[in-house]
Amino acid sequence: MAKDKLPPLGERRRFLLQTLQGLGLATLGALTWSAYIDEASASALVLRPPGARIEEDFLSMCIRCGLCVNACPYDTLKLARAGDNVPVGTPYFTAREIPCYMCKDIPCVPPCPTGALDASLVSKMAKNGQPEFDIGMAKMGVAVIDSDQCIAFWGVQCDACYRACPLINEAIIIDQSRNDRTGKHALMVPRIVGDVCTGCGLCEKACVTEKASIFVLPLEIAKGKAGSNYIKGWDEKDEDRLKDQKGGGEITHTPTSAKKPVDYLNSEEF
Amino acid sequence: MRWTFKHRFLILRRLTQTLMIALYFGAHAWGWKMLEGNLSSSLVFGMIPLADPFAVLQMSAAGALLGLDVLIGAAIIAIFYALIGGRAFCSWVCPINMVTDAASGLRRVLRINEVERRVVLSRNLRYWILGLSLALSAIFGVDAFEFISPIGILSRGLIFGIGFGSTVVLGVFLFDLFGVKNGFCGHLCPLGGFYSLIGRFSIIRVKHNQEKCTLCMKCTDICPEKPVLHMIGKRSEFVAMGECTNCARCVEVCDDDALNFDIRFFKTTK
Numbered sequence: 001m002a003k004d005k006l007p008p009l010g011e012r013r014r015f016l017l018q019t020l021q022g023l024g025l026a027t028l029g030a031l032t033w034s035a036y037i038d039e040a041s042a043s044a045l046v047l048r049p050p051g052a053r054i055e056e057d058f059l060s061m062c063i064r065c066g067l068c069v070n071a072c073p074y075d076t077l078k079l080a081r082a083g084d085n086v087p088v089g090t091p092y093f094t095a096r097e098i099p100c101y102m103c104k105d106i107p108c109v110p111p112c113p114t115g116a117l118d119a120s121l122v123s124k125m126a127k128n129g130q131p132e133f134d135i136g137m138a139k140m141g142v143a144v145i146d147s148d149q150c151i152a153f154w155g156v157q158c159d160a161c162y163r164a165c166p167l168i169n170e171a172i173i174i175d176q177s178r179n180d181r182t183g184k185h186a187l188m189v190p191r192i193v194g195d196v197c198t199g200c201g202l203c204e205k206a207c208v209t210e211k212a213s214i215f216v217l218p219l220e221i222a223k224g225k226a227g228s229n230y231i232k233g234w235d236e237k238d239e240d241r242l243k244d245q246k247g248g249g250e251i252t253h254t255p256t257s258a259k260k261p262v263d264y265l266n267s268e269e270f
Numbered sequence: 271m272r273w274t275f276k277h278r279f280l281i282l283r284r285l286t287q288t289l290m291i292a293l294y295f296g297a298h299a300w301g302w303k304m305l306e307g308n309l310s311s312s313l314v315f316g317m318i319p320l321a322d323p324f325a326v327l328q329m330s331a332a333g334a335l336l337g338l339d340v341l342i343g344a345a346i347i348a349i350f351y352a353l354i355g356g357r358a359f360c361s362w363v364c365p366i367n368m369v370t371d372a373a374s375g376l377r378r379v380l381r382i383n384e385v386e387r388r389v390v391l392s393r394n395l396r397y398w399i400l401g402l403s404l405a406l407s408a409i410f411g412v413d414a415f416e417f418i419s420p421i422g423i424l425s426r427g428l429i430f431g432i433g434f435g436s437t438v439v440l441g442v443f444l445f446d447l448f449g450v451k452n453g454f455c456g457h458l459c460p461l462g463g464f465y466s467l468i469g470r471f472s473i474i475r476v477k478h479n480q481e482k483c484t485l486c487m488k489c490t491d492i493c494p495e496k497p498v499l500h501m502i503g504k505r506s507e508f509v510a511m512g513e514c515t516n517c518a519r520c521v522e523v524c525d526d527d528a529l530n531f532d533i534r535f536f537k538t539t540k
């Protein structure tokens with residue numbers, strides 16, 4: 001027996017099905033799109049212009065106009081193209097190609113229309129009470145040394161990065177020690193002072209090894225974090241954190257034992 | 271001469287489209303000051319900010335507190351299209367328009383329109399994508415459409431170098447050529463949808479004169495947003511739907527002077 005033909009769809013059913021279809025397809029699109037955004041915005045291995053806010057805020061505020069790129073006199077900054085593995089259209093630089101030359105007047109920051117590059121992050125109060133740019137406050141990243149491949153650690157005399165550093169003897173310091181291999185020479189190896197380093201990348205550009213043995217990494221990747229439970233007792237400012245602390249830091253009282261230590265030794269509980 | 275007259279608006283549109291990119295390019299390459307930045311945000315003569323209101327809307331949905339410059343810029347652009355231009359951005363400024371026009375032109379030459387497989391895509395899809403852009407921006411805290419926008423990729427590409435972005439543009443071209451007629455601009459693009467919504471009550475509009483119309487239907491053949499010409503041969507009235515891009519192709523192809531630009535709301539009788 002042939003199956004009965006299904007009755008035609010009612011108006012209401014048709015409407016519900018169409019709505020469901022629309023919602024389903026929209027969800028499909030949204031999921032694909034979400035996956036892409038999540039993937040694309042996760043690539044934190046990128047150096048941003050000076051004054052850039054932390055990556056998460058920077059990404060939400062950058063309108064990708066390229067005014068900072070236009071303002072850069074050294075062609076350091078590039079707008080990410082599709083395929084650069086950087087969120088498309090956002091400004092970044094590759095230190096080994098063209099590092100940031102740390103202009104005193106920081107021309108890339110004022111043109112930013114959205115505040116993704118925040119002038120206050122690279123300004124300090126001048127004596128006259130007006131804020132003034134200080135490129136030394138920039139935190140584009142921090143230089144890291146591969147002491148395995150850096151030839152200075154082999155005993156070869158090289159201080160290319162040290163000489164190239166705009167904050168010579170502040171951001172990169174040369175440590176001297178005895179070369180145990182030869183027994184009669186000095187090792188003169190570079191060391192980064194993380195608090196001072198701006199991440200400009202001039203050292204990476206100057207490095208003589210085939211692939212740079214000193215290179216700039218974004219702070220989120222290169223920096224560890226000791227945690228707020230450690231307080232530097234020798235640093236008054238750090239100790240001040242205790243005063244503002246709410247909660248925690250309670251003093252626990254353990255009652256003093258009534259017995260004498262000698263009794264304890266004689267009780268044979270040892 | 272007659273050809274020029276028959277394509278007068280098309281020539282003007284190509285001029286404005288290329289001129290803007292040329293000015294942006296000049297600003298990037300040679301430091302011209304007339305128009306700096308790109309279509310997301312610009313600076314005119316180093317003074318007047320302009321910004322893409324849809325990008326600003328997404329960034330606000332993403333929770334970014336933006337600088338005043340970009341808000342003023344977005345307001346200028348939004349007010350201009352809302353009061354005067356309608357969806358003119360799409361046909362007079364957007365560089366993707368040249369790509370999709372090329373695809374739809376080739377469609378006519380190759381007569382692909384006549385062998386079309388029926389790919390059903392609602393013209394309202396763009397409004398879904400528009401809503402999705404804002405929802406995803408809010409969820410991920412980034413401007414969701416700007417991560418994938420072919421408009422941004424092409425306009426930045428022409429100004430700053432395109433890289434793999436050319437494949438995205440090629441994708442749009444192929445989709446429009448072999449996929450859906452006027453597929454990208456007429457069905458998918460949320461920026462077009464955005465301008466359709468805010469430009470609904472703009473004053474510059476094409477007006478149809480039914481008495482002169484001979485029903486040759488050349489206008490509906492050429493129109494990239496066919497539904498907006500629903501009054502052809504029926505009523506003398508303005509092309510009032512927000513989806514009309516003011517591209518004026520209908521005005522040009524009409525041999526009977528039945529379609530012309532006019533100003534809405536101010537003139538009472540004609």
